[in-house]
Structures are given as structure tokens and as C-alpha cells.
Amino acid sequence: MSEARVSGVPFAKMNGLGNQIIVVDMRGRPGRVRPAAAVALNGAQDTAFDQIMAIHDPKTPGTANYIEIVNSDGSMAQACGNGMRCVVQALAREQGQKSFVFETIAGILTADEHENGLISVDMGIPRFGWTEIPLAEEFVDTRKIELQIGPIDAPVLHSPSVASMGNPHAIFWVKDDVWNYALDRFGPMLENHPIFPERANISIAQVTASDAMILRTWERGAGLTRACGTAACAAAVNGSRTRRTGRQVTVTVPGGDLHIDWRDNDHVVMTGPAELEWSGTVDPSTGEWSRALADAAK
Numbered sequence: 001m002s003e004a005r006v007s008g009v010p011f012a013k014m015n016g017l018g019n020q021i022i023v024v025d026m027r028g029r030p031g032r033v034r035p036a037a038a039v040a041l042n043g044a045q046d047t048a049f050d051q052i053m054a055i056h057d058p059k060t061p062g063t064a065n066y067i068e069i070v071n072s073d074g075s076m077a078q079a080c081g082n083g084m085r086c087v088v089q090a091l092a093r094e095q096g097q098k099s100f101v102f103e104t105i106a107g108i109l110t111a112d113e114h115e116n117g118l119i120s121v122d123m124g125i126p127r128f129g130w131t132e133i134p135l136a137e138e139f140v141d142t143r144k145i146e147l148q149i150g151p152i153d154a155p156v157l158h159s160p161s162v163a164s165m166g167n168p169h170a171i172f173w174v175k176d177d178v179w180n181y182a183l184d185r186f187g188p189m190l191e192n193h194p195i196f197p198e199r200a201n202i203s204i205a206q207v208t209a210s211d212a213m214i215l216r217t218w219e220r221g222a223g224l225t226r227a228c229g230t231a232a233c234a235a236a237v238n239g240s241r242t243r244r245t246g247r248q249v250t251v252t253v254p255g256g257d258l259h260i261d262w263r264d265n266d267h268v269v270m271t272g273p274a275e276l277e278w279s280g281t282v283d284p285s286t287g288e289w290s291r292a293l294a295d296a297a298k
């Protein structure tokens with residue numbers, strides 16, 4: 001049976017600043033990680049995750065691997081910054097190599113591991129056009145779109161900036177503590193708001209200096225997370241184009257700090273850590289898994 005052939009695929013439970021990532025090694029194997037496997041893995045306490053990063057054989061010459069990204073609800077994501085750092089760390093350990101070129105559904109991206117262990121990923125070029133994000137109706141200026149939540153005359157959150165980092169993001173700017181807002185309650189409503197035909201990742205940002213902000217994110221398909229790399233990128237570029245910040249920003253998310261550099265060539269480079277927790281094997285069709293013997297105690 002095909003399940004028997006594909007079972008026992010190595011995986012690593014990792015995290016990028018607390019963004020829970022499972023890296024699955026699909027190289028040299030047929031098939032892909034199925035949505036049902038994602039939902040099953042997410043349902044078990046030890047393997048609950050935000051994104052699965054499935055490493056596949058390359059599709060395009062000049063790239064090391066094709067990476068498929070699956071959210072914890074089984075939906076696909078076009079980009080995942082924290083997950084890419086985990087992939088880089090896993091492959092760097094295995095191959096002793098420091099620089100990588102990957103392909104995802106959103107295109108080609110490059111990444112490097114530095115001597116200090118931090119990893120930079122070139123997250124590509126941000127897109128601001130309303131059809132590119134996408135939005136359901138035309139907004140000429142996406143630095144501030146009409147969208148609010150709460151009472152009409154006293155909205156709790158309103159006028160977000162939007163951007164695509166390969167995936168759709170809305171950033172709500174607040175002046176006070178980002179923890180004052182019930183993102184667990186507003187997140188699902190905004191993620192699924194009809195203005196976002198492909199849903200969206202929803203963030204709240206407080207700018208604290210021209211090179212610093214605090215950010216919380218409700219992720220499309222994953223919910224509240226301790227870090228969202230693409231949201232940090234989307235927040236930084238929108239901070240810059242609304243003149244709240246410069247082009248280099250330290251974004252403090254619940255899990256720690258990410259450094260975002262919106263370079264003059266329009267590319268957004270994100271730098272941060274990645275951490276290996278434990279490893280095991282998983283059936284990518286069903287999500288049945290077991291822990292590697294060496295990691296049994298973890």
C-alpha cells in the first residue's frame with residue numbers, strides 16, 4: 001500500500017522564536033504532506049504546530065529544494081519566514097553549507113546562516129497593489145484601507161495597512177500596548193473578513209521608535225502565534241511607507257526579536273534564530289508519528 005511505502009519520513013520539531021514548526025524531509029519520496037496529516041499532527045499535544053515546512057526535491061535547476069508550507073488547519077501558505085530559518089538550520093547542520101537557494105509557490109528565495117547562528121532569509125519584494133494582496137475591492141492607497149472592528153463610532157481597531165509578502169497581511173497600528181487588544185477574538189473575524197478573498201494574517205503593531213516596533217499576529221490558518229516572520233516583514237515595510245519607521249526595524253514579537261531590513265533593491269531581508277527541539281518519523285498521509293529513540297526523553 002502507498003501508505004506503507006511513504007510512512008516513516010524523518011521530521012524535526014523546531015521553532016523560530018516560538019513559531020512552532022515541523023520540518024518534514026520529503027526528499028526522494030513521492031507525494032506530499034496531506035492536509036489530514038497536518039490536522040492530525042496539530043491535534044496531538046507534542047506535535048501541535050503552526051506550520052509544516054516540507055522539503056522536496058528541487059523543481060528548478062539552480063535551486064536546492066522546493067519547499068511546501070502547510071498551516072495547522074491543513075491549508076497551504078505561500079510564505080513562512082520563521083519556518084524558512086528552521087529549514088536552513090536543519091539543512092546547514094546536515095550539509096555543512098551556509099547559503100541556500102530555495103523555491104516555494106511564491107518564487108525563488110535565498111537564505112544564509114551566519115557565524116553567530118542567526119539566519120537571514122531574503123523574503124523577496126513586498127507587493128502593495130490591492131489586486132496583489134488580494135483585496136475584494138479597489139483601494140488605490142493600501143497604506144490605510146477602510147476596515148474596522150468594534151462599535152462604528154468608536155472602533156477598537158481600524159484603518160490597517162496591507163501588503164503581500166507572498167501571503168496576505170493586514171497591520172493595525174495602535175498607540176498603546178498591543179496586549180490590550182483581544183486578538184484571539186478579533187483575529188478570526190478579520191482573517192475571514194470578505195475584504196480578504198484569500199483570508200489574511202492579522203497583526204497589531206505599536207511603533208516604539210523609528211527603528212523598533214512591537215507586534216502580535218493572528219495567523220491565517222494557524223491562529224495566535226508567538227512569532228510570524230512574514231508579518232514582521234509586512235509590518236516593517238508598512239511602517240516605513242507610512243513614515244512611522246525607517247527601513248531597518250527590530251520587530252519584537254511575543255517570542256523575541258526579528259531584524260528586518262528593507263533594502264534599496266526592494267528586497268526584504270529578515271534575520272533571526274531557529275531552534276531544533278526533537279525529531280522523529282511521520283507518515284505524511286495520516287500524520288501518525290513516533291519520536292526518534294535518541295529523543296525519547298524530550
Ligand SMILES: N[C@H](CCC[C@H](N)C(=O)O)C(=O)O
Nearest residue numbers: 077080081082167228229230
Ligand atoms: N509563521 C509564518 C507565516 C505563516 C503564514 C500563514 N499563516 C499564511 O499566510 O497562511 C511566518 O513566519 O512567516
